[in-house]
Structures are given as C-alpha cells and as structure tokens.
Amino acid sequence: MRDLFVTLLVFAGLPYVLKRPAYGGLMWVWISVMNPHTQGWGFATTFPFAYIIAVATLLSLAKSRERNRFPLTPVSLALLALVFWMNLTTPFAMFPNAAWNQYAKVMKIMGMTLVLMMVVRERADIQRLVWVLVISLGFYGAKGGIFTIRSGGNDRVWGPVGTFIGGNNELALALVMTIPLMYYLMHDLPRRWMRHAMLAAMALSALAALGSYSRGALLAIVAMLLFMWGKSRHKLAGAALLVLLVPLALLFMPDQWGARMDTIGDYQADSSAMGRLNAWHMAFNLAKDRLMGGGFALYEPLTFALYAPNPADVHAAHSIYFQALAEHGFVGLGIYLLLGWLTWRSAAVIVRRCRGRAELDWAARLAAMIQASLIGFAVGGAFLSLLYWDVPYYLMAAVIAMRAQVALQLGAEPGGARRRLPLPRPDASLPAGPR
Template identity: 35%
Template sequence: MRDIFIFSAVLCILLATLRKPQIGILGWLWLSIMNPHKEAFGWIYSLPVLDMIAGVTFISVLINFKKAEKAMFHPIAIILLIFYFWACMSTIFATSFDLSFPRWIYFSKTMVFILLMLLFLNKKHWIISSIFVFVFAVGLTGAKGGMFTILTGGGYRIWGAPGTAWGDNNGVSLAVLMVTPMIFALKDVLDKKILRLSVYGTSFLSFICILGTQSRGGLVGIIGVSMAFFVRTKHKLVMGVLIFICGLGVLAFMPDSWKSRMETIQTYEQDASASTRIIQWNYAVQLANERPILGHGFYARFHQPLYQKYLTGIDKNRSVHSVYFQILEEQGYVGLFIYLLLMVTAIVSAHKVSKQAKQRDDLKWASSLLYFSQFSIVGFAFNGLTINVAYLDLYYYLLAFIVLLISHVKMELAADHTKTSQQTVLGT
C-alpha cells in the first residue's frame, strides 16, 4: 500500500513538472532529502524515482527556460561557484581519480540542483514552498524522534531514513539541528494560532530528537547555536536563564548512559571513538601538507599508498570525522579558506539583510527566515567539527534558500525605492 501511495505521488509530480519545472524541483528536493521510497521495502524501493523526476525536470526546464525568474547574483553564489570550480580542479589532479570521481559526480548533482533553484524559485510562493518541503522532509524525523525519545526516556538512539546521507545518529543530529531554526522561523510565515502552536511543538520535539540521537556532535551543535543566540539577542538575561533551565531539564531527563557518553567530549583519552579522531585529524593535516594548494581530491585518504605511508600500525583507515579536516585534505588550504569564507559570508549576509527586511511589514516573513537561517549554519559549523559531511546537500540547499531570500528582499526594496522616486518626481 505504501508503495502505491509513493508511486502515485511521484506520478503526479511528473505530470505537473511538464507544465511547471518548479514542481519537479520541489519533488526532487523532497525525494533527495527524505528518500521515502527507501522506507517502503516493496517494489518501489529499487525504483529510480529521483532519476525519473530529475529527467522530467530537465525536459521541463528546456521547454520553459524563457519563463525562468532568476535570483539576483550574490557573493554567496559567486563564492559557491568558485568552491565548485576548485573541487573540479582538485578532482582533475586528484591523487586517486578513481576514488575522487564518483564523489565529484555526487557533488556536481547537488550544484546542478542549486542552479535550478536559483533560476526558477525566485518568487515568494516558490521560496516559501521549497522551505516548507525542506522543513517537512527532515522535520518529520525530528518530530517522530522527539516523541520516541520522550516515550522511551532517551534510552535509545534515533536513526534517520535509510539510504540518506544523514541516516545514522550523527547525521540525524546534524540534519535536525540545521532544520530546527528554520522550523521556528515559520511562526512568522503562518498566521493561524494553531499552526504557530504546531511550529513550537515541532521545534521542541526536534530539540529532544537531537538529544535522543546521543550524538556528541549534536550536543556540541546545540551549545554552538545557544551561544550564537545569546550573542545575537538583545534579551541576554532572559536567554541566559532559558539556556540554564533547559540545561537542568536535559540533565534531569536524559538517562545516565547519555550523560556518560557526553562526558567523553572532555576526556578523549578515555574514549576510543573520540581518541581516534585525533589520529585521523593528524592524518588529514599530513595529507594537506603534501599538497597544500589543491589537496588530494575526494576520498584520497582511502588511497592505500597514502594510508600505508601515514597510518600503518597506528590506526585503521577510517573517515576523518570533521568537515574542516575533510575539506583540508581533499581541497587543500586554499579550498578550506574558500569554504570558510562561504560560511562566514552566508551568516553575515543573512543577518544584514534580515535587519533591512524587518523594517517592512510585508517582508517580516523573509526577515525571520533569514535571521534563523544563520543559526542553522552555525549548527552545521559546530556539529561539523565531529562528522565528515562537508558536501551534504542539506547545507547547500540552505545556502540556496539564503540567496533566494536575499534576492527577493533586494528586489522588493529596489522596487519600493523606484516607486518612491517616481512619486517624488511627479510631485515636483
């Protein structure tokens, strides 16, 4: 029954996409994040539904390209383009092209999708629709995981949808942490009280879900976001008291197993999983020092000659478990600089334009989404300290939303300025 329902939804998306490529983009967004067909376990499990929607979307894009509503070019998009170019160069000159190329294909698909978003979703209703899809695709796991954690007393870890890039407990903590601020921002998009209450409830359950993953990276991310909120807010006393109360509540609710696991954040030498990260991070630095400009390319750490040179007899050939060391070894020091510049530019731009949009009642929804999006990036930045998800599509979708929101605000402000100038001229 689940197979038939999902296939029917996909079929409807395909038919609607032929007329409007935006429908295909939203469908692609939903399926690429949530992978609902991977939870059906029937005949649709192996059906390439995402490729089907992508193919029809490309056809519709070619047919309707003249109707594209392009977003205004922004430094975020420029830096992202430069970073992708750098990734292409590191792949061409990769230490192991066979290891690097498949991962480059995955990243290129994400970049193509981002391009389509910026070309076709630059309208208020499409921007809001895409953010709702984004929030729903991850937020459903957050809501279910939060309820499960409450009902079980936090004794079990929360896992995500199978077949996704965020399927394990660490991935869930990261994905839900990124989405939770965006969920909360929807309070200024929805006008009915019951819908706003659902936003608050889902945000709370998502927060509990992050704790329920028992991911140390998730806790680091929560601390980072809390610090960012404290710095940004004008009500520091209230925020400080709220953080303190929440901390006490977490300690009172979560089981001893969770507390013991979180304590290892400060005691690397007492935890094998945590101590091996130090070894792998050192391995990343050694690789980067060999090729500091372009790096070794995607997945180079698994190239056996490099492993035998640096890790034989020290540790197994594991993942790097850090966004920053992952970029460092694969894209070099220059690539890491571009990556960090992209992150900082997105946060600063979102905050700046949010303040501008707040002055207009009709743009307060955009102001709220931009304001909270910066905390989503902060969550990714802190949680990414302990998990290697530098190319996770969710992060780049978030950057695309910020560019679209900024574009919409800038265009509205420019239109209002033009209208005011014309009225001034006519008045004189």
C-alpha cells in the same frame, strides 16, 4: 503500501514540475533530503525517483517562459568556484576509480543546487522551500522524539539507512538545523493549534537529537540556542524558558547518556575522538604534500600509511573542514570557508536592511534563523563528514533569493545600487516651460 504511496506522490507531482520548474526544484529537495523511498520495503527503495525528477525539472526549465537566469551573486559565484576546483582536483585523485564514482554523486547535488538557485526567486517559492525542508527533516524529528520518549532515552535514534543522515550523529545535526526553521514558520501559522503543533515538533526534534547520543550535536545545539537567544527581542523571557526547559530535557535522559556526554572533556580516553584527531593530522599532512589534495574517496590504508601519525587507525575525515582540506587541499578549504562567510554576510545584510520595515519582517526573521542553522552546522559539522550534504547549499539558495527579493522591494539592484527611475517625458501638446 508505502512504496505505492511514494510512487503516486512523485508521479502525481510531475505535471506540476513540467508546468513550472520551481516545483521541480522543490520536489528534488524533498526526495533528496527526506529520501521517502527509504521508508518502504519494496521496489521504491531502488527506483530512480531522483533521476526522473531531475530530468523533468530540466525539461521544464528549458521550455519555461519565466526568466530563470542564474543569479550572479558572491555566494553563487563562490559555489561555482568550489565546483570548478573539484573538477580540477578529481583528475589528480589518489584513487581515481573511487574518486570518479564519488565525483558523479557530488556533481548531481551541486548541479541541482545551481538549478534551484535559478528557479527559486519569489517569496512564495522561498516559503515553500523552507516548508519542504522542515517537513522532510521534521518527520524524522517527530518520529525520533517519540521513540526517545518511549525508550526512556535508553536506545539511540538513527536516521534513514543509506542516506547522508543515516547515522545517529548526522541525523542529530540535521534536526538541530531544522529547529530554527520551525521557529520561523511557527510565527506565521494562522491558528493557535498549528503553532502548538509546530512547538511540539520542535520539542520532539530536540529530544531526538539528544536521543542520538551525539556529542557534536549537543555542542551544536548549545551554540545555536545561544545565537537564537542573542537575536531574541525578549531576552529575559527566553533565558527563563531555557533555564526551565533545558534541565528538564537533560534530566529525562538516562545515566548512560550523561556518561557519554562527559567524554567530551576527556577526549584522550575516547578511541573515536583519537581516531578523528589522527584523521585530521593525516588531512593536514596530505594537503601540505599535495596542492590539490587527495581527491574524493581517499580514506584508505595507503593514505594513512603515508600521512597519518597512527597508520593503523583508518578513519573518515569526521569534519567538514578537514574533509575539504584532505580532498581538495588548502585552496579547496579556502573556497569552502569563503562560501560560508559570504552566505553568513548576505544573511546579515538582509537582517540589517529589513530592520524596521514591517513588510520585510519575514525576510529578516528567516535570514536570522538561517544564520542560527548555519551556526549549528558550523559547530556540529566540525565533527562530521558532511561536506557534500545538500541542505546547507539549499539554505544558500534561499539566502540568494531572499536578498534579491529584499533589493527588489527596496527599489535597489542586488548589487546595492539604486535603480534609476525614468524621467517623465514632456507632453508635446503642452507649451514648453522655462528650462
């Protein structure tokens, strides 16, 4: 039944995709982030939904009469530079066969992200993009939160198998990043019951993140909440709410959860933490030895035998930063950090330019909440191999579209230069005045 439901949803949406490429971009985000086919048990689990949606979107883009130009902004150009560098490092990968297989997967994500940057332009498209992300990840947040309540926090929450967020740590970080987006949408809901439902979804997502037993997610949610509190207009009320609700959530979790979180300060005694440190040392040593890094899929015993302090402890990177360093060298890490900084700066510019303008309040609030999501990703991602997870790149697309909308609304070009309005031509039927 679930397989048929997902299949009907996808094929029912294809006519809309062919009509307007923006709908194809949004459907791609849904299928790639939520992975609804993983919730079935039959043919849908292996059916090429993503491929069909991508082809339909590209066909729609080719025949569309809309001006779907690629936005030449600092963020988009930095992403292009990162993709270009990946294309340079892959031919020099340490394990070519595995690297080319991973390369194909990553290029699909990057390619469709570039398409999304072309087709998402209007405010309505931006809103839809945020809704698709919230629904896709909020589904697992609500489901995981209910599971945490039913189990009393004794069982871990896991994500959909075979996806970027299949692990407990990865799902927790995804939910942490979704909470600010839910907060943004909640304020625009027209009815009180809708706002209460969104607030409940936020609470359940937070419980699911705690129920994952992820230490990195705990650090990420603390950093994100502090940022959101700093951006809040009602700091006293926000502080009181945090003081009231956070202890209640923590007290709900069992003793074994507290024991797990206590290992944050005693990482030397934790084998998982020491494995991460070993992998990080390996990444640094490898990048010093190879300008272009080791390429995709390098986490093999041979790599650790050559570059790790403990050759026997083979681990994945467990860090977006050390993953970029190991796979693409110092240049790749530098481009990736530049991409994150430019995205943050663009969001900050949106907040600053929209301050005091009621008609652009939506953009200011969304940009601030995207910053909060990126704070969570920057902190939580320091402990997870999520360099190619697509959601942060989709948020970059939203920031690019928002900045263009704000510039258009304020009568300025995206680069910041004021648009010159044409001077009225003199009417030939009227006598010439003094010059």
